[in-house]
Amino acid sequence: MKTKITVAKGDGIGPEIMDATLRIILEAGAQIDIEEIEVGEKVYLSGNTSGISKESWDVIRRNKVFLKAPITTPQGGGYKSLNVTTRKFLGLYSNVRPCRSLFPFVETKHPVMDIVIVRENEEDLYAGIEHQQTDEVVQCLKLISRPGCEKIIRYAFEFAKQQGRKKVTCFTKDNIMKQTDGLFHKVFDEIAALYPEIENEHWIVDIGAAKMADSPELFDVIVMPNLYGDILSDVAAQITGSVGLAGSANIGEECAMFEAIHGSAPRRAGQNLANPSGLLQGAIMMLNHIGQANIAAKVQNAWLKTIEDGIHTYDIYKEGLSKMKVGTVEFTNAVIANLGSKPKVFKQILESNNPIIQLPKYTRKTPAYKKLLGVDLFVHWTGTSPDELAEKMKQLGNDNIKLSMITNRGIKVWPEGFEETFCTDHWRCRFKVVGDYQITFNDILQLQHVNQMRVNMEIIKTENLYAFNGIPAFSLGQGE
C-alpha cells in the first residue's frame, strides 16, 4: 500500500533538488502518493506572515509525513520562520542530523568522521519571545523545560541504542547559564544513568565545538539544546565536505518532517548547480520512517556508488579526486543508473528494520514546595549613578522586603560596584525578604503601589524569585 506524503518544493534551489530527490526515490520503487503544497516565499509575499496557509496545515496534519525543500524567509517585515513554526506546531521535538565523511572520494580534513547531532527542536532561544524594553536594551527569553530536556535526551540514548552507537555526548554552557543549560545537563546525567551500556560525557559547548571541528572522530552521538545544535550541525556537515551533503529528520509523537540541513541557496538557484544529496538523505530517513527500508537501502547504496564513481556536483568537485563535474540533473541521472548497484569501498547499506522510536509519555512530577523569596524589578532609567537609583528604589521597600542589590546587564553595581562598569538605561533592582517573613504576591503589588504613589520609576518587567524545595532557583548578580 502506498503511503501518502506531503511535499513542498520550496524556494531557491528547492524545486530542483526536490525534483531530483523524487525522481530517484520513485525510480527506486518508493510506494508513495504525493500531495503537494505551496509554502515559503510566494506565500509570505502574498501577505501571509507565517508563509503557509490553513489549507496546507490541514494537508500536513492529515498525512503526518512531510518532505520539505528549503525555503527563503524574506528579510524584515515580521515574517516568522516557517521551519521553526512547523517544528513547534507539530511537536517535532527531535532533529536528527547525521554527518559522515565520504573519504577518499570527497575532500575533507577529517577522513574518519561519523557523527549524529540530535538537536532539541522546540525551545531554547527559538521560543522567539523577544522584547525591546528600554531605548538601549532588547531581550530574548531562553526557555528550557524539563519535559523538553527529558524527551530529547531520552531520544538521543534510544537512537544510540537502536543504531548500535557507543557514546552520547552532551554540549551545554552550564558554567554560565546555571538554570537553563544547568537543567539540560542535570537531566542528561539522570537519563544517562538509565543506559549503562552506552558511554556518556559532557563538554562545555565552546571547547566541545572546537574539539568537534578539530577531532570529530572522538564523537559519536551529540545531543544539545536548539541553538548550539543549529550552529554545530552546519559546522559538522561542512567539515565532511559540504553543507549540501547532510539531511535531517524532525521527529514528533504524531508527525515527522524530513529535509536537507542547508537553506535555499538563492544565488545557485535555477542553474542546474545544486547538490541534491542533503534532501535525498532526508528522503532516505523518511523511507525508513514509513517502513520502506528496502527502498531506503537501495537509494543509499546507489548514492554511495555515485559518489565513489567520482560524479560530483560543484560543491564537492575536486581536481584529482573527482572524475566528472556535473549538474543537479546529471547527478540525479547517475544515481538512478546506479540503482541496484552496491558501493565497493564504502560499507554497503543493509536494509534495517528499525521500528520508529516511541518514548513513554511525559508524566508530570510531583510539584515542588515553592516559596517566594523576593522579586527583581527591572527599570528603564537614564541616570548614571547607581547610588542615586538605590536611594529612589529603597523607598519602595519596608521592614519585610528590602532592596538588596542593583545590577546592570547582570553585573552588580550597587552596593559597592566599580566606577569602571559600563551602565545602560536598563537596571535590575532586587528586593529580598527580611528574616523569616513569608512574602506573598500582595507584597510585590505593594512595592509597585508605593512606586506609583511616591517614586514613579518606569518598571518595565518584574520577575519573582523562588526557592523550589528549599533551593533558591535564580541566578545571583555577577559579583554578588
Ligand code: NAD
Ligand atoms: P544556505 O544553506 O542556503 O547556503 C549557504 C552556502 O552553502 C551557500 O554558499 C550555498 O551556495 C551553499 N549550498 C547550500 N546548499 C547547497 C547545495 N545543496 N548544493 C550546493 N551548495 C549549497 O544558507 P543561507 O545563504 O544562509 O540562506 C539562504 C536562505 O535559506 C535564507 O532565506 C534562509 O532563511 C533560508 N534557510 C532555509 C532553511 C530551511 O528551509 N530549512 C534552512 C536554512 C536557511
